[in-house]
Amino acid sequence: MPEAPRPSAGSPVQPGRRGGGHGRSCRAGGRDGLRCPRAACRRRLLHGRRRAAAECGRRPAYGGRACRKGMRVMTWKYWLWYLFAPSLWGLYAIAAGAVLAALGRPVRLLRWIAAGLGHTLFITFLGGWWLVMRPLEDAARDLARPPDGGPVGILVLGGGEDLVSSALAGDLVTNDAGERLIAGLELAALHPRAPVFFASGDLAAGAPAVRARIATLFHRMLGRKREIVVDGSSRDTCDNLAAVARHERKHGRRIWILVTSAYHMPRAVLCAQAAGVQVAPHPTDWRAAGGLLANLPSRHPTRALADFDDAAHEWVGLIHYRLAGRIRRIWPASHGR
Numbered sequence: 001m002p003e004a005p006r007p008s009a010g011s012p013v014q015p016g017r018r019g020g021g022h023g024r025s026c027r028a029g030g031r032d033g034l035r036c037p038r039a040a041c042r043r044r045l046l047h048g049r050r051r052a053a054a055e056c057g058r059r060p061a062y063g064g065r066a067c068r069k070g071m072r073v074m075t076w077k078y079w080l081w082y083l084f085a086p087s088l089w090g091l092y093a094i095a096a097g098a099v100l101a102a103l104g105r106p107v108r109l110l111r112w113i114a115a116g117l118g119h120t121l122f123i124t125f126l127g128g129w130w131l132v133m134r135p136l137e138d139a140a141r142d143l144a145r146p147p148d149g150g151p152v153g154i155l156v157l158g159g160g161e162d163l164v165s166s167a168l169a170g171d172l173v174t175n176d177a178g179e180r181l182i183a184g185l186e187l188a189a190l191h192p193r194a195p196v197f198f199a200s201g202d203l204a205a206g207a208p209a210v211r212a213r214i215a216t217l218f219h220r221m222l223g224r225k226r227e228i229v230v231d232g233s234s235r236d237t238c239d240n241l242a243a244v245a246r247h248e249r250k251h252g253r254r255i256w257i258l259v260t261s262a263y264h265m266p267r268a269v270l271c272a273q274a275a276g277v278q279v280a281p282h283p284t285d286w287r288a289a290g291g292l293l294a295n296l297p298s299r300h301p302t303r304a305l306a307d308f309d310d311a312a313h314e315w316v317g318l319i320h321y322r323l324a325g326r327i328r329r330i331w332p333a334s335h336g337r
Helices: 023-028 039-051 065-083 086-102 106-124 128-143 163-169 179-190 207-222 237-251 262-275 301-323
Strands: 152-157 196-201 228-234 255-261 279-284
Touching: 086 106, 086 301, 106 128, 106 301, 128 262, 128 279, 128 301, 152 179, 152 237, 163 207, 179 196, 179 207, 179 255, 179 279, 196 207, 196 237, 207 228, 228 237, 237 262, 255 262, 262 279, 262 301
Parallel strands: 152 196, 152 255, 196 228, 255 279
Antiparallel strands: none
16 A cells, blocks of 8 residues: 655644654544644644634634634624613613512602613713714714725725624615615725725624625626625624735735724724724714704604614724724824824
């Protein structure tokens, strides 16, 4: 029988496989191979474990159980946010008052009801949603600029597609941030030679099918020969920009026209700076354009509550990213400063 090829000196030996004289030791040490007598093997495996959460969905070598665990943690974070979103605090206050009344404390019931109604009225009819949304959009307006020259690309951040509704309907369904897709298509038409990079995540069961529909939409509108990348390896905004950075290492650097909602632009720009990706912000999906008094009569209460949650999520995200060291500063500098 022909002898099995031996691995070259520069190629790493995979644990649990024959080769290098230590495959049996790795198998004896268990599935992870951490008892292998070769120190290089142990270091490689331990290094992969430490980086598993950060590299989840980015490189196949660091996938597997740790990657799926990271996805589950991210999904639970979203569920926690949905359950304890600031717009629900008024409802929870009223519910807490009802519980206290059932315990024989009717005076506190009125206090909790007043606090819950006051919280909701402040967000909806007194413009609380506008007060937390407008600073984010003002920052996006200061950041907006056209590309300075050189090769450009169109970078569209996901979030405009409704993953659950799209999966249930079997079609592409957009949400309030659907203007991201429209702006991306418009910019792609203005820059016919620019590649299009759609950065999204995989936090729902129907995400791969939705990404396939988005790719089909871009190809139908822009042509089959257009370079279109639909990436689904990310869990959050900074992961989106990290995916772009990896794409640049293979295909060359360029200026990316960054398309996302105006209120989301500050955090996206800070993530781009942390990833070393040069962007030209192009905000869309304006929510708080105009003054407060101009928005009050036309804003439906449910829409105001949703906008308040979106803006609060951005503020919490900025603080969380800064404390976690994922961004270098908590607020982006305006263009030209």
